[in-house]
Amino acid sequence: MTLTSEVLGVAKASAVIKQSPEVISRSGPFGVVILSKNDLEPLLLEGSACFVWELLAEWSTAASISQQLADSFGEDLANLSRDVELLIEELIATNAVVVS
Secondary structure, three states: OOOHHHHHHHHHHEEEEEEEEOOOOEEEOOEEEEEOOOOOOOEEOOOOHHHHHOOOOEEEEEEHHHHHHHHOOOOHHHHHHHHHHHHHHHHHOOOEEOOO
């Protein structure tokens, strides 16, 4: 059986994720800098990505985070969901978050 991108997208949206305990992060007026254990360069999160990082201090889903952003900032949920998915994909790829 092959999983379609639609099925994978639903699975990804419902995955429960949280900041990895092995990540070093620092916040400041510039945003949030995170460094995973295997990274050579830190990742800078700015703007709403900082808010997403804060929400990832506790177990959450991309769908829940997107809804919280939409509620907090009055933005379109569909657009936010795409942006949150992209950010979470990057955070997963760099081992900055753990997936349950």
